[in-house]
Amino acid sequence: PFLELVNAIKAALTPTPTPPPASGSPMAVPAKFASEATECSGFLLQVNLYIQMQPQQFPSEKSKVAFLTSLLTGKALQWAKAIWNANNPIINSYDLCLAQLPVHSTSDQLFRLRQGSTEVNEYTLHFRTLAAASGWNEIALLGAYRQGLNPEIRAAMAIYDDSIGLESFLQRTTRVAQQLAACQPTVTAPQSASVVASSPVPEPMQVDSTRLSRSERNRRISQGLCLYCGQPGHLLRNCPIRPPRPVVSTILSDIETAKLTLLSATLHTSNRSLPVSALIDSGSSGNFISTKCLKELHLPRHRHHQIYSVTTIQGKPLGRGVVRYSSPFITLQIGLFHHEDLRFLVLEDSTVDIILGRPWLQVHQPEIRWDPCDIIRWSQKCSTQCMSLLPHPRSIHTTVASTQIESPEPVFMPEIPAEYRAYQDVFSKLAATQLPPHRPWDCAIDLLPGAQLPKGRIYPLSIPQRQAMENYITEALNQGFIRPSTSPAASSFFFVGKKDGGLRPCIDYRQLNSQIIQQPYPLPLVPAALEELRGSQVFTKLDLRSAYNLVRIREGDEWKTAFIAPTGHYEYLVMPYGLSVSPSVFQTFMNEVFREFLHRFVVVYIDDILIYSRNMAEHRQHVQQVLQKLRQHQLYLKLEKCEFHKSSVQFLGYNINSEGVLMDQGKVDAIQNWPQPDSIKALQRFLGFANFYRRFIKDYSSIIAPLTSLLRGKPRHLTWDPAAHEAFQHIKKLFSTAPLLHHPDPNLPFTVEADASTTGVGAVLSQAVGESSILHPCAFSRKLSPAEQNYDVGNRELLAIKLALEEWRHWLEGAVHPFTIITDHKNLQYLRDAKRLNPRQARWALFFTRFRFTITYRPGSKNIPADALSRQTSADLHTDSEPIIPPHLI
Template sequence: MAVIKGARLPVTPKPGLRVAVANGDRLPTAGLCSHLQLTIGDEAFSEHFFALPLDGFDVILGCQFLQSLGPILWDFSNLTMSFWRVNRRVTWQGTEGNIRRACALISDDLLQSLIAAFEDLFLEPQGLPPSKSFDHRIPLLPNSAPVAVRPYRYPHVQKDEIERQCANMLAQGIIQPSTSPFSSPVLLVKKQDSTWRFCIDYRALNAITVKDKFPIPVVDELLDDLKHAHFFTKLDLLSGYHQVRMHEADIHKTAFRTHHGHFEFLVMPFGLSNAPSTFQALMNEVLRPFLRQFVLVFFDDILIFSKSWAEHLQHVRTVLLQLHNHNLKLKRSKCIFGQTSVTYLGHVVTHQGVSMDPAKVQAISDWPEPLTIRALRGFLGLAGYYCRFIHNYGTLAAPLTNLLRRGAYSWSSDAASAFAALKQALSASPVLQLPDFSLPFIVECDASGSGFGALLHQGDGPVAYFSRPVAAHHAKLAAYERELIRLVKAVRHWRPYLWGTTFIVRTDHYSLKHLLDQRLSTIPQHTWVSKLFGFDFQVEYRPGKANTVADALSRRNEEPTLHALSSPSFSFYDALRKKVAEHHAYADLHAQHSTNTLPAGWCYRDGLFTKQGRIFLASSSAFTLVALQIAHGMGHEGVEKTLHRLRSNFILPSIKKAVRDFVAACPTCQNNKSVHLHPAGLLQPLPIPARIWADISMDFIVGFPKNIVKLHGIPESIVSDRDSVFTSIFWQKLFRLQGVHLKLSSAFHPQTDGQTEVVNRTIEMYLRCLACDRPRSWLQLLPWAEFCYNTSYHSALKATPFEVVYGRSVPSLLPYTPVATNIEAVDLCLQNRDDLLRDARQRLLQAQQRMKTNYDKFHRDVSFSVGQWVLLRLNHRLAVGIRTKSNAKLSPRFYGPYKIVEKVGELAYRLALPDNARIHDVIRESSAVTSTRHHDNKFEILVEWKHLDKSDASWEDLSWFRAQYPSFQLEDELLAQEGGSVTDPHWGQVYTRKNKTHPDSEKI
């Protein structure tokens, strides 16, 4: 270009034209110089030349020019070339001064000679390093007491290793015996080569250390100095910390204690909070004359950069000489010399500039197409988190955000294009920002069953992504261990950013919140927490829903959708149809059906005989028991209500006795329902005290469910107790203005509000029966209990509450066969409702008279015999025998059955309670009721389903479970067949849903 400007040669512009040169670069051209006259020796030429920004030569003749000369004879030894032109031989002689030899031809010899000249830099250090002005000090906070943490307990094999390594460090002069009041514990961490790394847990000492604020280099500023650099060398110090002496006055603070002695470090150990600042200050001082000229220093990582090979060799020699003068040693295996591309501080550095490491954004590029709305939300949550870095984000994401509308999820070509465009935008290097060490880093981690994701960010932009699949041997670990391992891997992966800075770790695993305060008591903690020593960070807990980025990265590998293997079946009706077709009890009905002589109202539909929509079951049919189980199992109601519910769907001749026997023997009812007979046991008065306050009595009422309030509008009157809510001025005036009459009960007399007490007791009974196996699900079962109450037959009303309120029959939950329905006129419906209300009022009055007559009866006298099986009432022993539960109101009323082994006195009996029961085995007769048992052998097992909460565990028939999962090995199958006792971990509750001939309960 200088020749063109000096000679003022005409240049024809060629916009957009680039020319490939010998080193592979494509240089932009300023234009074309046509028909320039060139004279070499005695030969004249006319050629076209491109104007290029080249250094070193004014004109370069390319291959096109050499081809125009024809055959050429080369002599590289004498630097001559010969060719024929115009029938004569022309020979050109080269000059030594105008030839540049390629660095690749001589680089190895020169580089190896240079390294050999400083061979002593790669030798193991002998003795202590010399004392410098940067010897490490440990300033403590004012009035800080010496830190003395007792040592951990070590296995025998680790004790031998600790003794061996201490002996080696004593021989090297790194440590010495100590009498310091300071003491920190030792950790041994196993390395990949099966050797042990010796670590000190200095967390307690770091907590009282005054933090050093020495400036840590800003990486983006360092990388800006690499412009025009073509050659790079990276150096790494050998055990850099051990090349720094401890200050004489602070040696005793590094003391550590083992099982066999007390020692202290003479060199700077790993794990001290101010160690990175001390080391950076030392390296800056050693290489200060060359910083930003051709050297970058980030702790123990040294980068030498140069524009030319000759300069680079001189720069490498200068740095090695400086390290030699300060007696610093290098680790040969981690040093890289004379490269045109090198990875430094997480960036790929070449002569073209600095680019992001492709592995940093690979996690985004590999994201699969979302198959569900949940997966799409995860991807859009990640993309939206970085929308400020993506041009036209709203336009790109519109086809995907539209899919989030209810019922609109249908993957299309537009959605696929938008998904690919967003991935490309997220994966582009401008999204990732260079770190700023003046701002705190934030590491967000999350580990799922399929992968691990982490995000490093600060301020407004992300710095890097980190995502890995879960290793096979890690997938079997506990959740705490998996989260801890992923946290350590993320921190160590980003060590160039985090080392020597204070950063924040955000995780959705709550137990990691207290990581810095936990005592290291397990091998995984010793192994992984020790790798974080020396890092200065705080842990913040953030739920998974808020931790969208890391959570999305960890769960990007979606599990395939599994189709359900089960579906609703009607095996009862299928089997019943088969029985109807074969059983002799239905022979008469079949004959009548074939001759069209069925009684009025009867019909034969879908293989079943019905009358007015109810299915006929013969008295000898085996399906009677199944029908009883269905009707009674809905809410475990009493005889009359079960019978009414059964007859609303089935026709069963002479069924009342069967219902009475079935309900009496129902184990769930016996365990959970209150006994409405006269209280058992005669009165035994307490002794009269000789003085006042000699004997006292107290009671506490706990365990009531919360949030059971239903509003039904403003009533005409309210009966309530005398709670402060109802007696307040606000409450009184509110209802006075509304015209509502408040009726407060007498003090300590809940019978005033007896109707509400009865309803509450009934609802509690329903919930207790439905939720006894999983009391935490009572809220989900409350609507079902309400339905059971509203559709149950009330003896006082001679109808169900549903019929009284709505004036029509209860709709059947099981529409067995379609039947015709006549729609009555509105006025007739209203008239029937008025009649029902009048009857209800009359019957309620009669019921009140019966209740008044039966009120305040005497206790009944009961007795049991030795060997008899009874159920145990424990509601009055909750504070002694059982751990109080949050849903104690829904706990069973009775437990057992248990066998009476001895009669103690007149009113007490000794029971054979489980060994782990925490109550006395002698009980009064009022605490026991006779146990009635079924005689059919039926086994059930409690199944916890994968991917569901433990509260969703369900009782399943054992034979059905074996048929559905024949390859599943039941751990306690043998014990289930032989019989045993199932006990609660905190006391002796027995699950008595199993119906067995053997008196003991089954163990699952």
């Protein structure tokens, strides 16, 4: 193929092998081109000029392409070989060939550009060349330049943010690099060390004068001899052969110019804690502590093995200018969770508490926000070595109260079962405080057309609230969950009290929620979900930590979550609590994560996960599969709220075991002790609480009708009457005797008992369990609408049956066995003779054809479970030729 290409090029050029130039001066053949972006424009200019000035050489488009191909090398030539071998149509079009000529893009080269072993000046020159052709904005260019610098220079330049501009940053980088080069090496070994190795005469003294014996030292002092060399005529400080002290320098001109780099920290010993200001100095060769801090901590100082001179970059002494001592190990705490044991060099007469220099920065690689100085994010190494799950005891009080930002772990943590210790990272509280990645299920906030942005207000805060607010904002910034905002939106920030007396931070998103396009994704129906547990013997309950904060806000929507607080204007990068779309977004996310496990051995309701299995061996595999999914998607669990390998578990307000579902005893006790409501709100709260368990109570709607009637017409005051009092006491009694709801078994026949009254309908779904003939019921009830209350008795009975079949359609439609509907004799007589009289009944008849059932009767005196009411059939009904229910089913 290559020879064919060569022949094609020769053939294209043969008509005019060496023609004279058409006009003007002779043209030189352009140099070879290998696809470098910086050379491309010049190369093409030369080629085009050559072709224009020698038109007789290029009678066809193909000859121009052949000439261009002859000048290519490297990857560009490989591309040309491919198109010639394939006889690609572009070989017949010079312009099309130019358009597709492979060129290493300037953007790619900027991304890959690194200083490496070159000098900063050379690196900057190369950068300027690429930048001129890139078309990037100044912020992007500055980020690329900063990223390409060598680590020590990049660390030194970290004190400058992007606001100083690209040109200023480039110039300052050059000056800083020169300053660093001037003071390298920053810590040097004494020159005498090399002299000792090559000299047969032992050196009279090393740097530390205490290595002289006491008698020798006294002798030299009494005779006026030098303490270093032992010779007369000069003192130790002027000894001509004494090697210079190692120099520890700081890049800062003086401490006062570094106010923006002061970071709040705490030093801890076994019995004391001391808040300090830490100076972040990327040019310092060491970590220093002031003598004042050592005294306040009641710590000793130890003579260091070497004496250092400490100067600024201008050569001025820092403090006393000499370091002779080091500290013992001290616990340094930054934020709530970052702890480390650190030894410092002791700096006398220092005006700053501690200095964290380049050695500390190189170890921890923190991401720093410089104005005001704060650590935004720690390195991955810190996540495993420095970030403690148990904050120092003296720092625990700073987490006043917050649901979004986790409080410290309790001192006594439950133990992870041995089978799941390999997944210990899934239970990491620290990992849950890291900014999660963007995923396909990020929280999207789509606003209605013409939406009005929220304009919140700043609420006055008490001293405890202000402290809690500052702690919350600081932690959220450190974790990367929020950032300063310039958004035109601003929701309000305030606190509400918690039951334990703490404070819960809240963002008032009501106005924003009213402007959001709501997502229609439904939450699971809890009763239906629990029906999947049939046959399960072992249960594990898992609870996600900081659930909503594990989901990112869709990129570009962060500004819509902005809120204002006394300390500033911020916006969320993670999904906050209080957004109306949060539950549906998180449920969508969880369903996608566990899609292959749902309806098999996992039930998920937002952040609550229930794993169910038939035996222990199967259950361990199921739990491990779930933990692996959580790890894969970077989701984390709250260990203290997880329960493993249980035969009975509390889940979503129910007590679940291998036999069935019970009401949570704690909630039953709450209903038993509920005082009689004395206001409309109090009655609404009781009914809302009781409605949760309505399926345990037969004819629930009819029983509470006297209570719900008190709310009719939106009254301003509650008028309590004897009927309401009786209903209130009756429903409380029924809650104390509610039955166990067994898990339905589709392989066993069902029984439906339906009943209707003038105010409501009720039904019971039952199933015999085991060899016993006892029916285990599940209740359904509904209050009749005003129009339905006008139905005659027979139509209300028929409506009760229809509503019962709709409620349990997922079990009754397509059931293995025909099910039985029980009613009393009068209803049976009506159903046998009833005809389709109107369109509504015609629709009912069509609905009944979807089920296989038989209707039987139980005399009213024996129909205790259904509690049938007396019925009366209207006599003035018109008949039709076709019955509502076929006679053979009755």
